[in-house]
Amino acid sequence: MKKYILSFAVLALFYSKSEACAWSDPDYEYFNLFTQSIIKDKSYLPFLHSYSERFYTNFKPSQIPDENIDSWKKFFNNQLTYAETDYLVNKMNINDLNALKKGNPTNQLLIKVGTGFYQKYHEGIDYLIEAKYLEPYMKINYVESADSFYYRENGTDKNATNLDYDKTISALTSLYNAARNPEIKQRYGYQLVRFNHYTRNYDAAVQAFKTYILPIKSKGAPYIMALDQLAGAQRGLGMGSDANWNFFQVFKDSKSRKESAFISMKLSDTASFNNILKRSGTNDEKNMAYFLLGYEDFNNPIPIMEKMFEIDPDSEILKVIAVRSINELERNYLPIYYYSNDDNSTAQVSNSTKTSDQTKTETAEVKKEELSFWQKIIRFFKNLFGGSKDKKSDESKTDQSDDELLDNPNRIPVFTKNNYWYDEKTKDFLDDLEKFTDKTKEKSKDEYWQIADAYLKFLKKDYKASTEVLEDIKTTNPEYLEEIKRMKVLNDIVSQPKIDAEYEDHLMKDYAEYFADKPEVKKDSTETEGYDYYGEVPSTKDFLKDVLANRYFLQGEDGKSFLMNNKLSDLQYNPNSSLVKSVEDFYRKPNKTQFEEQIIAKNINNVGNIEAFFAVIYGDRAMRQADFEKAKSYYTKAQSFSGIPRSEWNYEAKKTTALQYPGTAYNGFNNISDLVFGHNVWESYQSAPEESMEKEDYSPFPFIKPNMNKLQLADALVQLKKIGVGKDEKSASANQLIGNVLYNTSVLGYYRELFVMDIDNTNGGKYDFWITDKQNPYQYYYKNFLNRTYIEPDNFDLAINYYKKALDASNNKEQKARVLFQMASAEQGKYYQYEAKNPSKVDYSDPKYSEKSDAYQNQLDQIKNQKYRTYFAMLKTQYANTETAKNMMGSCSYFSYFMK
Incomplete structure (x- = not known):
């Protein structure tokens, strides 16, 4: 799992179109349905595709075989298992081996093999004792320089220079000469090469390789380890070409040292690759050289793959390049979240906020079915x-x-532009790779290519052809079989035109394992414990949930689509009326299928009384539409509402628990102050209500209580509306109070939280002037629902119309001035909405950016003054001398500026 946040933060700048101002991991942003690790040669696992780290790490180190342990296992005549051999060689304490040598072992493994084990393999045991003595010192001494990138404090770490050079060389030479077993002899030679390398005696290291390694005609594990040290010494001598070639040999022949050898090669330019290619004499070497080139130059691997195919279509490393290519395609077709722009014509990937450049998208291209x-x-x-x-x-x-x-072009999978190095050719890459795979599967005996071909057809939405390829595959490889099984399920589900009750029954009968929650898996005790910052890796289950959510969405079943990815309580954050109605319809649906009950309905989580929860949302919407009678009818059904379902951290229980509202706190229904009928003294959302708001004269309206719930508030508005029908001063006041409530609960008002299911007026997405012309800005499904805001915008004309009635009915100039100022404030809201819908389209990179931006702002100012300053103008020309206007000039800087 990925835990190295700092390194990712740097790499993400280069490798992924990732989130701005947010921690994320690009390797967690697609579903990885084609499992990269099914390659047979596990020594290449580090070279699978990864953006978040230089090498792929999502596997257990034990999966990579170690030729050194295999060699020791063979030396001990397979008397020990691989795990026991690894323990003996790499983990056992030197004192345990010395005890075995003395004939009184205390270690359980050594007791098990018996004292005769030493007599039989004494040369090997003696070597391990010497090696374990040397091992703590086998590091090169770090030399600080003015150009060193890292600062290191003085430490006490041991390194090779801490040993007496002459004595160590003499001892190892003596042991080398005394050894009779060629493999053990060569291992002492390896120690001589390594010790000279780590003490920076590079010439001596090169000579030691010639003297002690080459004469023993064996190129097994000890030779590979010694060659690795020789290459390091050659690097120290400035013999870059020879060092690269020997590291290349280590990379080619070793299974456990491929990653370190690759790093040591330092292949930073084309010349380095060409030099290795020129020195490659065998097809195996040429093939490996092309692999390195294809691995580093990953923009278009097809030409390199063609060269590797000509050499050996059965090459394991050719599969590594292919699986990396497939993984790259997956990131474009299977992101964890499809994001759509408001124009509803494009698609891209997103998890959170994107920059303007990142929101440019690529039109989804879909291969249409040929019709008869x-x-x-x-x-x-x-x-x-x-x-x-x-x-x-x-x-x-x-x-x-x-x-x-x-x-429908929006059926998942959908192609998206999802990386920085995207170009027009990327759109053709799937076709090119499919052609190559189709050719290779005919030549290679490995079923991998058939599986890859079937998967590419799946991405192209040719599900029938994909399934036919899968049906013809004959294999006993368990990893291949698991991939085939998964792909058959994917083809079945994704090719289904409509998800109806019959098909839902089929899902539960045949594919329940892909939808049911899996029990928590205990971590392997050998794995490193640590916090996973990015959560669980997206799974096949997650992908299928997205596919079904998308299908329900396209079918018009928004409620089911929503609940596939969200909880019922999430509706509180974006209570869009049409979506809420669809969710409620599903909630009330009788005779739900087993799939609907167990997979979808389980997301109808605890919101208290569900009927009251829906009633509050509907009542709030009616209030925003100024339909007070309808709101009252809904709020009548909401009196058992227990509060907006929020959570908080419980320090005593050390877990998240439901938020408990104090008796006097606003909870989404109760405890609304009569200040909601007042007007704001100054605009400060975070000040106390009494500081920001001021009451009107409520004495003519005794039904306005100091503290109300939403039912009482709606009832008061109903009564005010009836009174407002008249033409007297009381009617004027009634209409003014209604206008105040509508304005005060709008996005500009101090009580803006009242009718959008929020608990306070703290700033957030609900209070942006973001507006869409569409009833629903979603294009695919409701995943990441909480990251989008699409509450229906305020209709400021509703408040203005009530203010107009108050203005017409009143004969009091002071009251008229107050009403006009409120009308002007509401009109300001209309301007903000216009501005949000017409953002500047000037590109920041435009050489005339400042000039064009100024022109755009001047245009906005002109429109503002011509269309959205009606009531400020009336207030200035007709009521400038009123005490109300004079007082407002002191509290409203903009009004003061306008008056001047």
């Missing part, structure tokens, strides 16, 4: 007699044919 002549005739008559349909309407969504559903 008969299908075309049927469609013609359907269109001829079926009449026109608004494709955006819910009714048309639920009345789509299978063909219409299959042809």
Whole structure:
């Protein structure tokens, strides 16, 4: 798992179109349905595709075989298991081996093998004792310089220079000469090369390799380890080409040292690759050289793969390049979140806030199904007699044919522009890779290529062809079988035109394992414990949930789509009326299928009384529309509302628990101050109500209580509305108070939280002047619902209309001045909405950016003064001498500026 946040923060700048101002991991931003690690040669696992770290790490180190342990296991005639051998060689204490040598072992493994084990393998045991003595010192001494990148404090770490050089060389040489077993002899030679390398005696290290390693005609594990040290010494001598070539040999022949050898090669330019390629004499070496080039130059690996194919279509490393290519495609087709712009024409990936450049998207391209002549005739008559349909309407969504559903370009998987190095050729890469894979599967005996071909057809939405390829695969490889099984499920589900009750039954009967919650898996005791900053890796289950959420969305079943990815309580954050109605319809649906009950309905979480929860949302919406009678009817059903379902950290219980509202606190329904009928003295949301707000004269309206719930508030507004029908001063005051409530609960008002299911007026997405012309800005489904805001915008004309009634009915100039100022404030809200819908389109990189931005601002100012300053102008020309206007000039700087 990925835990190195600092390193990722740097790498993400180069490798991924990742989130601005947020911690995220690009390797967690797609579903990885084609499991990279199914390659057979696990020594190449570090070279699978990863953006968050230089090398792929999502595997257990024990999966990579170690030729050194294999060599020792063979030396001990397989008397020990691989794990026991690894323990003996790498982990056992030197004192345990000395005890075995003396004939009184205390270690359980050594007791198990018996004292005869030493007599039989004494040369090997003696070597391990010497090696374990040397090991703590086998580090090169770090030399600080003025150009050193890292600062290191003085430490007491041991290094090779802490040993007496002459004595150590003499001892190792003597042991080398005394050894009879060639492998053990070569291991002492390895120690001589390493010790000279780490003491920076580079020439001596090169000579030691020639003297002690080469004469023993073996190129097993000790030779590879010694060659690794030789290359390091050559690097120290400035013999870069020879060092690269020997590191290349280590990379080619070693299984456990590939990653370190690759790093040591320092292949920073094309010349370095070409030099290795020129020195490659065998096909195996040439193939490996092309692999390195394809690994580093990953923009378009197809030409390199073609060269590797010509050398050996069965090459394991060719599969590594291929799986990296498939993984790159997956990131473009299977992101964890499809984000749509408001123009509803493009798609991109996002988890949170994106920069303006990042929000440029690529139109989704979908391969259309070829229709037969008969299908075309049927469609013609359907269109001829079926009449026109608004494709955006819910009714048309639920009345789509299978063909219409299959042809919808927004059916997941969808191609997205999802990396910095994207160019037009990227769109053709899937076709090119499919052609290569199709060719290779005919030549190679490995079923991997058939699986890859089937997967690429899946990405192209050719599910029938994909399934046919999968059906023909004959393999006993368990990893291959698991991938095939998963892909068959994917093809079945994703190719289904419509998800109906019958198909939901099929999902539960045949694929329940892909939807049920899995029990928590205990961590392997050998794994490093640590906090995973990014959560769980996206799974097949998560992908299928997204697919089904997308299908329900396209079918017009928004409630089911929402609940596939969200909890019922999440509706509080974006209480859009049409979506809430769809969720409620699902909640009330009788005779739900097993899938609906167990997979979807389980997200109907605790919101207290569900009926009251819905009633509050509907009542709030009615209040925003100034339909007080309807709001009152809903609030009558909401009296058992227990509060907006928020959570808080419980320090005593050390866990998150439901928020408990004090008896006097506003909880979404109760404890609303009569100041909501007043006007603001100054604009300060975080000041106390009594500091920001001032009461009007409520004495003519005794039904306005100092503290009310929403039902009482709605009832008061109903009564004020009846009184406001008249033409007297009381009617004027009634209409003014209604206007005040509508303004005070708008996005500009101090009580802006009252009718959007919020607990206070603290700033947030609900209070932006973001506006969409669409009823629903979502294009695919409701995932990441909490990251988008699409509450229906305020209708400031509702407040203005009530203020107009008050203005017409009143004969009091002071009251008229107050009403005009409130009207002007509401009109300001209309301007803010206009401004939000018409942002500047000047590119920051434009050489005339400042000039064009100034022109844009001047245009806005002109529009503001011509269309949105009506009531300020009336106040200035007709009521400037009133005490109310004079007082407002002192508290409202903008009004003071306007008056001057």
